[in-house]
Amino acid sequence: MSPRTGRTGHPTRTLAFVESPVQLLNVLEWAHLHGLRGADPDPGPGGGSRRADGSRPGSGEPGGAAVPPGGTPEPRPAPEPGPLPSVPAQVRRTVAGQAPSPAGADLTLVVLAPTDPMTRGQLRRMADLARDEGHRVRWEEARGGPAAPFATIGGLTGLLRRADRVVMGDPFSRYVQLLLTITRARDLVVVDDGTATMEFVAQLARGERLVRWHRKGGRRGPRDLVFAPVSSSARRRLTPSAHRRVEVFSSMPVHETPEGVTVTANDFSWTRTRFGPPRITKGADMVGTSLVETGVVDGDSYLDAVRTLAKAHGTTRYFAHRRESTEKLHRLAKETGLEIVRPDLPLELIARRGPIGRTILSFPSTVVHTLPLALAGTGVRVAVCDIDPTWLTETASPRAQGFLSGVTGTARDVHRLPSVSLA
Incomplete structure (x- = not known):
């Protein structure tokens, strides 16, 4: 199946799950490589259409991340005390004559929001950049209380069942592993989540259970044992078969490539095109x-x-x-x-x-x-x-x-x- 057209001729429906700013960045790199530029290209310097107050249509606050229907804007955390400034902003440089997206480009980015304020702040900024590229961004308060996981999974089930391709940034995530048990997608893509990607590929090649490198060798806790069937199911789904293709999109060295897995190099061409020098x-x-x-x-x-x-x-x-x-x-x-x-x-x-x-x-x-x-x-x-x-x-x-x-x-x-x- 091509990156743009599904088996029945409709646009390929791609659903991406991210939990960190780096994962979102690498989804944008993957989409750039495959030509999924979105349906609302950046109209000029500064990035994205804005209201007079500086906010974007669909944004809950000036420069803020998209708020799901019925949701409320997320308050920005108060500045931390002491010498912890942010780097001065630079106006994003855009490519002259950027063409509209092909009709088949269909990517929805789902942010499974963490609770850490710094990560949330970076994710908001990355969500802005994703919308600048014309991609849809869905912000999920996936950890906003005891009932949040049930609400999140229930709200995503329909999208998951309709998706032709699922992109994920962290195959070790219990959230992602649980969502994988719902999808019927024939194409699965793992984008870089840093050094963990190296360990994921090696574990998949050796048929081992999925566990983060800094926890490997430790005793399995009660939660690990309860979640073990879901983790095993996720590992099976991430193993290529006659009915499922698996791609790893990575800038990290991959030495043990599992049979049937396609490894695509991430050279940060989107980053180099959009920013700097x-x-x-x-x-x-x-x-x-x-x-x-x-x-x-x-x-x-x-x-x-x-x-x-x-x-x-x-x-x-x-x-x-x-x-x-x-x-x-x-x-x-x-x-x-x-x-x-x-x-x-x-x-x-x-x-x-x-x-x-x-x-x-x-x-x-x-x-x-x-x-x-x-x-x-x-x-x-x-x-x-x-x-x-x-x-x-x-x-x-x-x-x-x-x-x-x-x-x-x-x-x-x-x-x-x-x-x-x-x-």
Whole structure:
């Protein structure tokens, strides 16, 4: 089946589920590659049609994310105290003469909204960009209380049964796995959710149960056991068959390709077309990680490593991961003197629109694979520092060190730094 026309001749109905800003970005990259540009192209600089107050039609607030029928605008969270500013905005550059979408382009993006305020804020901005591309965005308060999952699933059942293709950003998500049991779609697409994509493909190839890498090796809890039949069903549905095609759209290295799975490279062409080139500063910037928050790396060791790296490379700005805690970031600001930046978009877009340092320092994470692609041709150098085994917590997964080393070792076009000595 072509990306635009279904088996019966009607436009292919594509339903995409995202739970993070990076997942939404990669759905836009996938749609761009397949020519699904939406039905309402951006009319000019600044992006999207707007009212006099700056809001878009169908938006619940100026610049806000779409509100579902009968819903209410989501209030923006109050600014956090302390040195946590956002990067200055840059007017989005559009492609001159952008043509209307082909009639067969039919993509509905469903945001399964998380509760974390930073993630919600970035998702609102990404939803704006998706609407700028003409795609429909449906915002679901999927975690808005005990009854929310039932309301969300009930409201999506009809769409799921009619969809010809389902795109998902996180096959490990219990929400997504549950939705997969409802759909009859013959085409399933997994877009990048960072380093987790590498583990998903490997587990699918080996026929293993789907479990996130930083939890692998740990004891299965009661919820895991209750949900095990749904997870097993999702793994079967994500296995190609005579009646089902599976595509993985990824910028990550894929070494164990499951039989029948199509792997498509994500080179961030949409990002490079729509943003930049950036203004490059002389200094260095650092990218934060949530390895402390996920229980993999010791907090004190991480702070010492950041301080040592920043001093050695003349770093002045620290781009926080959306999952980093406020307490940790305030401590980093106080003890290292770094300017802590809370990005309002995924880092690939922040870096591409600039300003950005000539060198970007990172620990093992998704960005060591994605930033070189997004910044291709700009002269920006991405340097990665390995995680020393002594930084790992006692509760870290036995696979943590090997997995993180693999993330660094498989990255292309990056400069490898020696592990930081914390003596």
